[in-house]
Amino acid sequence: MAAELYTLRWGIIATGRISQVFTLDLQSDPKTRDVHDVAHQIVAVGSRSVESAQKFIDQHAPSTQATAYGSYAGVYSDPNVDAIYIGTPHTMHYENARDALNAGKHVLCEKATTSNAPELRALLALAKEKRLFFMEAMWTRFQPLVKEIKRVAEEGSLGVPVVLHADLSGDFDIENIPKTHRILDPKLGGGALLDLGPYPMVWAVLGLYEHPVNKNARPTSISGSILKTPLTGVDSSTSFTLNFTEHLHAQAILSCSITLPSPSPAVTIRYRNGNILVQPPIYKPTTFTVQYFDKPGSGKVVREETRTFSYSGGGWYYEADEVAQCIRDGKLESETWGHDKSILLMEVFDEVRKQGGYALPEGVEKVH
Numbered sequence: 424m425a426a427e428l429y430t431l432r433w434g435i436i437a438t439g440r441i442s443q444v445f446t447l448d449l450q451s452d453p454k455t456r457d458v459h460d461v462a463h464q465i466v467a468v469g470s471r472s473v474e475s476a477q478k479f480i481d482q483h484a485p486s487t488q489a490t491a492y493g494s495y496a497g498v499y500s501d502p503n504v505d506a507i508y509i510g511t512p513h514t515m516h517y518e519n520a521r522d523a524l525n526a527g528k529h530v531l532c533e534k535a536t537t538s539n540a541p542e543l544r545a546l547l548a549l550a551k552e553k554r555l556f557f558m559e560a561m562w563t564r565f566q567p568l569v570k571e572i573k574r575v576a577e578e579g580s581l582g583v584p585v586v587l588h589a590d591l592s593g594d595f596d597i598e599n600i601p602k603t604h605r606i607l608d609p610k611l612g613g614g615a616l617l618d619l620g621p622y623p624m625v626w627a628v629l630g631l632y633e634h635p636v637n638k639n640a641r642p643t644s645i646s647g648s649i650l651k652t653p654l655t656g657v658d659s660s661t662s663f664t665l666n667f668t669e670h671l672h673a674q675a676i677l678s679c680s681i682t683l684p685s686p687s688p689a690v691t692i693r694y695r696n697g698n699i700l701v702q703p704p705i706y707k708p709t710t711f712t713v714q715y716f717d718k719p720g721s722g723k724v725v726r727e728e729t730r731t732f733s734y735s736g737g738g739w740y741y742e743a744d745e746v747a748q749c750i751r752d753g754k755l756e757s758e759t760w761g762h763d764k765s766i767l768l769m770e771v772f773d774e775v776r777k778q779g780g781y782a783l784p785e786g787v788e789k790v791h
């Protein structure tokens with residue numbers, strides 16, 4: 424018997440770049456990715472101006488008959504909306520998600536989920552109290568290639584992980600963009616760590632934290648180093664290391680920069696029996712290679728398999744399908760990217776910012 428179709432009705436908050444591509448992906452037919460049990464409908468778009476919301480609908484969702492609102496609050500109070508997608512800059516996520524939850528809506532919130540871990544903890548407590556679903560929009564974790572890497576990493580041939588390197592960097596042309604751009608403005612949580620850091624972290628979570636031998640044990644130590652740009656004082660390059668020593672003896676060496684592209688491979692997970700190499704971009708990789716050694720620890724590669732994945736659209740629809748399936752099933756969090764992982768990310772970022780001396784301007788962090 425065919426599964427009954429559940430349609431999730433979305434309200435989109437903000438009309439910037441990520442909201443545009445996410446909205447396009449929501450409109451792609453789930454059957455094209457072999458999803459037959461959930462569908463998506465865009466019913467409302469909220470912007471700081473109604474003209475911008477209407478322009479967004481005309482350009483990116485013309486066949487949806489979505490309602491345009493000149494405020495985010497309009498979307499929160501629309502009775503036709505089930506779930507809110509939050510695509511504002513990082514430092515607004517806390518207030519936006521709080522208001523959406525207080526209005527009784529489920530939430531999918533862009534990364535970095537909040538400005539700091541206390542804000543996220545407050546949101547998660549609120550979501551729990553209201554019995555509403557909340558998920559960080561960690562789209563990478565839901566992509567088929569990433570799920571396949573997890574299968575390879577855990578099927579046993581490679582043994583336990585020892586060292587994981589992951590980098591996400593990009594040349595944001597920081598000398599020439601306005602200092603008010605979200606990547607440079609400290610009031611918007613600018614810099615590499617909060618914008619790009621979630622991606623090296625998703626690989627550390629997948630390769631080490633989630634590894635069955637690790638039993639979801641958190642890192643036992645975190646050390647970070649921050650290089651700030653004199654332009655605005657945000658971090659232009661950041662590196663951080665996590666040790667997982669409770670059940671593994673493994674280390675994640677992570678980095679991000681807004682001044683140059685990533686190296687290739689940009690993720691390397693090193694095991695006693697081989698390596699997994701992932702080509703950039705690590706937020707949406709299409710190619711990975713698995714290398715197997717002749718004997719444990721030798722480093723002599725005797726077998727190598729490279730696999731390439733492709734799919735149409737942007738790849739954000741996988742996380743949207745997860746949200747729809749979870750809400751349909753009455754879940755309050757995703758089993759794949761649960762609250763523990765979002766908290767871990769924010770706690771790591773708080774610690775790295777503390778060690779690196781990157782404090783957000785007074786008043787930006789709403790909960791301490």
Ligand SMILES: NC(=O)C1=CN([C@@H]2O[C@H](COP(=O)(O)OP(=O)(O)OC[C@H]3O[C@@H](n4cnc5c(N)ncnc54)[C@H](OP(=O)(O)O)[C@@H]3O)[C@@H](O)[C@H]2O)C=CC1
Pocket residue numbers: 437438439440441442469470471472475476510511512513515533534535560562605611617618706
């Ligand atoms: N998952 C992914 O692949 C990606 C995620 N992101 C995340 O999405 C978020 C937004 O990024 P992105 O779309 O690139 O950003 P943009 O600057 O393109 O858009 C942000 C939008 O937020 C709204 N906004 C509200 N207040 C402000 C403010 N004070 N300054 C600027 N914008 C404001 C605006 O919409 P309006 O005027 O309609 O209110 C604006 O268009 C970030 O947290 C980022 O980390 C970004 C890129 C990719």
Ligand SMILES: O=C1OC[C@@H](O)[C@H](O)[C@H]1O
Pocket residue numbers: 593618619706
């Ligand atoms: O989420 C993201 O992924 C790609 C990056 O270029 C972007 O800045 C970031 O927000």
